[in-house]
Amino acid sequence: MNFMSTRPAIVSRALPLLMAGALLGVPIVVGVGYLVAGTLGIVGNAAPGGLQRALTDGAVLRSAALSLWVASAGTVIALLGALVVALCFGDEARDSRVARRIAALPLPVPTVAAAVAILLLLSQGGWLSRVAMRLQMIATPSEFPALVNDPLAIGVIVAVVWKELPFLLLVALSLQSLRGVALSDAARTLGATRLQTLRIITLPLLVRGMVPSIIAVFVFVLGSLELAMVLAPSSPLALPLLIQERRQALDMASHGEAYVIALLATVLALLAAVAHEWLRDDP
Amino acid sequence: MSRGRTRVGRGIMLAALILFATAPLLLLLVTSLARGWFHPQVVPAAVDVRAWGELFTDAARRGALVNSLVLGVATACIATLLALPLGRAAALGTKGVRRIVALLAFGAVAMPPVALGIGLQLTVLTMGLGGSLRGVLFAHLVPAVGYLTLVFLGVFTQWDSHLEEAAATLGATGRERWTLVLLPLLRRPIADALALGFLVSWAQVALTLLVGGGAVRTLPLDVLAMLQSGQDQRAAAGALALTIPALVVLGAARVAARNTTAVVA
Numbered sequence: 001m002n003f004m005s006t007r008p009a010i011v012s013r014a015l016p017l018l019m020a021g022a023l024l025g026v027p028i029v030v031g032v033g034y035l036v037a038g039t040l041g042i043v044g045n046a047a048p049g050g051l052q053r054a055l056t057d058g059a060v061l062r063s064a065a066l067s068l069w070v071a072s073a074g075t076v077i078a079l080l081g082a083l084v085v086a087l088c089f090g091d092e093a094r095d096s097r098v099a100r101r102i103a104a105l106p107l108p109v110p111t112v113a114a115a116v117a118i119l120l121l122l123s124q125g126g127w128l129s130r131v132a133m134r135l136q137m138i139a140t141p142s143e144f145p146a147l148v149n150d151p152l153a154i155g156v157i158v159a160v161v162w163k164e165l166p167f168l169l170l171v172a173l174s175l176q177s178l179r180g181v182a183l184s185d186a187a188r189t190l191g192a193t194r195l196q197t198l199r200i201i202t203l204p205l206l207v208r209g210m211v212p213s214i215i216a217v218f219v220f221v222l223g224s225l226e227l228a229m230v231l232a233p234s235s236p237l238a239l240p241l242l243i244q245e246r247r248q249a250l251d252m253a254s255h256g257e258a259y260v261i262a263l264l265a266t267v268l269a270l271l272a273a274v275a276h277e278w279l280r281d282d283p
Numbered sequence: 284m285s286r287g288r289t290r291v292g293r294g295i296m297l298a299a300l301i302l303f304a305t306a307p308l309l310l311l312l313v314t315s316l317a318r319g320w321f322h323p324q325v326v327p328a329a330v331d332v333r334a335w336g337e338l339f340t341d342a343a344r345r346g347a348l349v350n351s352l353v354l355g356v357a358t359a360c361i362a363t364l365l366a367l368p369l370g371r372a373a374a375l376g377t378k379g380v381r382r383i384v385a386l387l388a389f390g391a392v393a394m395p396p397v398a399l400g401i402g403l404q405l406t407v408l409t410m411g412l413g414g415s416l417r418g419v420l421f422a423h424l425v426p427a428v429g430y431l432t433l434v435f436l437g438v439f440t441q442w443d444s445h446l447e448e449a450a451a452t453l454g455a456t457g458r459e460r461w462t463l464v465l466l467p468l469l470r471r472p473i474a475d476a477l478a479l480g481f482l483v484s485w486a487q488v489a490l491t492l493l494v495g496g497g498a499v500r501t502l503p504l505d506v507l508a509m510l511q512s513g514q515d516q517r518a519a520a521g522a523l524a525l526t527i528p529a530l531v532v533l534g535a536a537r538v539a540a541r542n543t544t545a546v547v548a
Contacts, residue, residue, distance in 0.1 A: 016372035024387040027425045031402025108529035110486030112503045113522035117307035133323040223395030225489040240397040262398035273389040
């Protein structure tokens with residue numbers, strides 16, 4: 001007998017939905033509603049026509065491209081790193097346990113602290129530049145390659161990898177421990193080489209299980225304001241910074257564009273949420 | 284020969300991993316303790332702890348630290364109180380209900396903070412809480428409740444209700460089942476949720492900036508302000524002050540996980 005099955009079905013259905021609606025749905029609906037109203041010029045002192053202007057504005061498209069590039073590159077590199085570490089140090093050897101513990105260190109570091117650390121490391125006045133100068137590889141700080149606030153946003157990508165690799169590693173390791181070695185062993189018994197087993201069995205299973213976490217990382221990076229504030233280039237601006245800039249502009253037409261860009265970013269995030277939920281295992 | 288090569292390869296990888304994970308944190312520590320550390324010095328010439336002391340003695344910086352602590356603790360407690368019953372109710376519902384609740388919870392987490400902040404700003408202003416600590420707390424609660432709902436949904440989806448059933452069979456009332464059975468068993472997930480709720484608020488930048496309107500200064504905003512004004516030593520001390528509680532919380536969660544006997548999730 002399920003103890004909770006004594007509760008009337010209508011209550012067990014309506015109660016959580018009502019609670020979720022009040023606690024989570026209302027803020028989302030209000031947020032999206034305000035962005036839609038702002039887009040239409042109803043609230044926020046925004047001039048109408050923001051949608052058309054934003055969609056034809058080269059600066060907006062360049063910002064979107066930069067943010068998508070950073071989120072994609074950061075997520076892919078962090079994923080590859082996590083897979084390599086999980087496959088090399090996923091066993092119970094002593095050095096593997098040390099490796100896993102050390103790799104988890106950046107996991108709880110707040111994003112703003114990670115951004116400051118990467119800035120101090122990679123900027124032209126940073127520590128690597130000092131080492132390069134001591135080794136006489138460069139003569140002045142300006143000769144050090146621009147890795148921060150650079151057009152390719154390398155600094156942001158490094159910060160994303162540093163911060164998100166441990167999270168993806170944690171997911172990969174727990175998937176590995178849940179999956180066990182039965183399938184790989186069966187493949188090896190049937191004559192597959194170690195590389196074939198890795199390519200056909202291990203990696204596809206791991207990556208498939210990691211898809212919801214990969215989506216979560218991608219969405220998080222796309223919306224991160226603090227990484228963009230500290231490490232991203234000033235032209236084009238990353239999307240969160242562009243939204244801020246347009247909202248604070250004196251020109252009312254720019255306000256409307258801010259709402260449009262925020263709305264588009266929100267739609268993208270909500271689509272990712274749907275994909276995340278769709279792909280998540282629910283027993 | 285091949286085994287030796289493998290061992291060397293693993294050693295190199297381990298060294299690279301240690302460097303990758305620890306170098307940025309060590310650099311923060313050294314910068315926070317370095318006086319007048321100018322380019323091209325690789326190692327600071329003098330050490331001073333002034334930047335650390337200022338976190339507690341300088342009124343503005345102390346205020347930011349206190350605001351962050353108050354917001355973190357309040358967010359953790361309120362979000363846990365809201366998310367626990369929500370996660371439980373959802374987990375006991377149908378698969379469809381679970382999916383809708385999880386979708387809303389992930390939506391609250393995934394929405395770009397700048398976009399969420401614009402909407403919340405209106406709500407907070409309407410409530411007369413614009414630029415106040417309570418308004419910022421309200422804003423921090425939205426992603427925190429989202430995160431913690433996902434946590435408790437996971438916990439209660441795998442929950443074994445046999446003990447509750449036994450207590451009910453033995454005549455325990457609903458309240459007694461909560462206080463004598465559920466809450467003691469939920470000690471670890473609640474501790475984890477409190478820690479996570481604290482960290483969500485502790486590291487928050489965009490929502491504080493938008494809803495606080497610059498009037499509510501927290502430690503992450505203080506770090507950014509120090510960085511933008513070129514005060515690297517103060518920024519590094521603030522960044523580490525942000526990191527230490529997070530590391531302590533992670534460590535405590537691991538110790539709790541090792542010591543606990545009532546592992547539910």
